Amino acid sequence: MGSRFLALSGWVLIVALLLVGLSGETCNAKDDGTKCTSSCGNIHNISYPFRLQHDPTHCGDLLFTLSCENNSTLLVDLAPSGKYNVQAINYDNQTIRVVDPGLQNNNCSSMPQNFPPFLRLPYSAYNMSGYLLSTPVFYIKCSNPVNSSLYVDTAPCLNINASSLVQQKTYSYVKVGVMEVGDLNEGCSAEWLALALLSYSKGHNTSYESVHSALMYGFELGVYWPDEIPPICQGQWSTYHKCFPHTIPGT
Numbered sequence: 001m002g003s004r005f006l007a008l009s010g011w012v013l014i015v016a017l018l019l020v021g022l023s024g025e026t027c028n029a030k031d032d033g034t035k036c037t038s039s040c041g042n043i044h045n046i047s048y049p050f051r052l053q054h055d056p057t058h059c060g061d062l063l064f065t066l067s068c069e070n071n072s073t074l075l076v077d078l079a080p081s082g083k084y085n086v087q088a089i090n091y092d093n094q095t096i097r098v099v100d101p102g103l104q105n106n107n108c109s110s111m112p113q114n115f116p117p118f119l120r121l122p123y124s125a126y127n128m129s130g131y132l133l134s135t136p137v138f139y140i141k142c143s144n145p146v147n148s149s150l151y152v153d154t155a156p157c158l159n160i161n162a163s164s165l166v167q168q169k170t171y172s173y174v175k176v177g178v179m180e181v182g183d184l185n186e187g188c189s190a191e192w193l194a195l196a197l198l199s200y201s202k203g204h205n206t207s208y209e210s211v212h213s214a215l216m217y218g219f220e221l222g223v224y225w226p227d228e229i230p231p232i233c234q235g236q237w238s239t240y241h242k243c244f245p246h247t248i249p250g251t
């Protein structure tokens with residue numbers, strides 16, 4: 001009788017401890033993870049699911065780790081594209097605004113150095129309907145001058161001359177907005193692509209300086225919260241046609 005009672009109370013105790021232990025743990029992890037707030041430079045409200053590299057591991061979600069350099073620059077690693085400077089985090093519409101680190105303020109000769117990260121989950125340059133959140137900016141090199149309302153001359157900011165041995169001058173332009181068939185003139189090739197928050201209408205009169213300042217403002221990436229990441233793509237790169245139907249700019 002006595003030993004049976006002991007055994008029973010032993011079980012109850014173990015079960016009770018397990019329940020307390022488990023619920024205590026999940027509760028704490030959840031509460032702490034969503035309550036941590038960090039700050040870096042101008043970004044004061046870094047909270048769940050985001051976390052800083054050196055925050056305690058229960059803060060935020062590891063997939064959303066950002067790094068703070070020199071106490072002022074918040075970076076998100078979008079490998080293989082590279083690291084980007086974070087300008088803003090918007091928790092309401094779940095976007096972050098990032099700038100390519102190759103771009104320098106007030107120096108329109110500075111170029112973006114990374115190829116845009118179109119899909120690097122949990123970040124995506126597309127919205128849920130498959131549209132780009134930002135506008136593509138194509139860098140174009142031509143062997144002859146082009147007089148087109150679609151092309152914005154990058155001189156004197158960029159002067160991509162051919163090698164000095166072959167004295168052949170090339171002409172450099174940007175085209176703002178998606179490329180359509182026939183947009184690329186003869187003797188021209190698209191050399192690079194960047195993203196910017198620019199509204200664009202055909203024949204719009206703009207300067208490369210203004211395109212450069214738009215690039216400096218950055219572009220937007222949508223953020224999938226931890227429970228929203230499409231399962232088929234979880235933690236993976238570039239399987240985008242399996243995850244989202246969308247059109248690729250330039251094709």
Ligand SMILES: *[C@@H]1O[C@H](CO)[C@@H](O)[C@H](O)[C@H]1NC(C)=O
Pocket residue numbers: 045047048091
């Ligand atoms: C910071 O972000 C959290 C999570 O979105 C929000 O609840 C809180 O109000 C924000 N605080 C400030 C000071 O913006």
Ligand SMILES: *[C@@H]1O[C@H](CO)[C@@H](O)[C@H](O)[C@H]1NC(C)=O
Pocket residue numbers: 069070073
């Ligand atoms: C931080 O400072 C170091 C040394 O001054 C510099 O090399 C590095 O590029 C800086 N990092 C950023 C992100 O500005």
Ligand SMILES: *[C@@H]1O[C@H](CO)[C@@H](O)[C@H](O)[C@H]1NC(C)=O
Pocket residue numbers: 041071
């Ligand atoms: C980082 O910057 C904040 C705000 O500018 C300042 O309060 C803090 O002392 C700085 N930390 C270091 C290690 O420089």
Ligand SMILES: *[C@@H]1O[C@H](CO)[C@@H](O)[C@H](O)[C@H]1NC(C)=O
Pocket residue numbers: 090093095133220
């Ligand atoms: C998200 O919110 C920010 C700040 O209100 C706004 O500037 C941005 O255009 C919004 N982005 C989208 C895709 O709604």
Ligand SMILES: *[C@@H]1O[C@H](CO)[C@@H](O)[C@H](O)[C@H]1NC(C)=O
Pocket residue numbers: 104107108109110111
């Ligand atoms: C502007 O950017 C170009 C290209 O990166 C660089 O060669 C040049 O030194 C920069 N000018 C200044 C004043 O920083």
Ligand SMILES: *[C@@H]1O[C@H](CO)[C@@H](O)[C@H](O)[C@H]1NC(C)=O
Pocket residue numbers: 127128129130131
């Ligand atoms: C995606 O962007 C397009 C074009 O800006 C817009 O019409 C559409 O409503 C957006 N979809 C979502 C889910 O936000």
Ligand SMILES: *[C@@H]1O[C@H](CO)[C@@H](O)[C@H](O)[C@H]1NC(C)=O
Pocket residue numbers: 147148
């Ligand atoms: C470019 O074309 C427009 C009309 O299409 C014309 O008015 C202008 O003179 C041309 N500019 C040059 C430099 O040829």
Ligand SMILES: *[C@@H]1O[C@H](CO)[C@@H](O)[C@H](O)[C@H]1NC(C)=O
Pocket residue numbers: 159160161169
């Ligand atoms: C490009 O060539 C033009 C004349 O052919 C020259 O004036 C200019 O300095 C060159 N630019 C560069 C970056 O080499």
Ligand SMILES: *[C@@H]1O[C@H](CO)[C@@H](O)[C@H](O)[C@H]1NC(C)=O
Pocket residue numbers: 205206
């Ligand atoms: C474009 O804008 C510039 C400066 O704003 C002006 O000098 C030029 O005449 C404009 N060109 C056209 C075709 O409107």
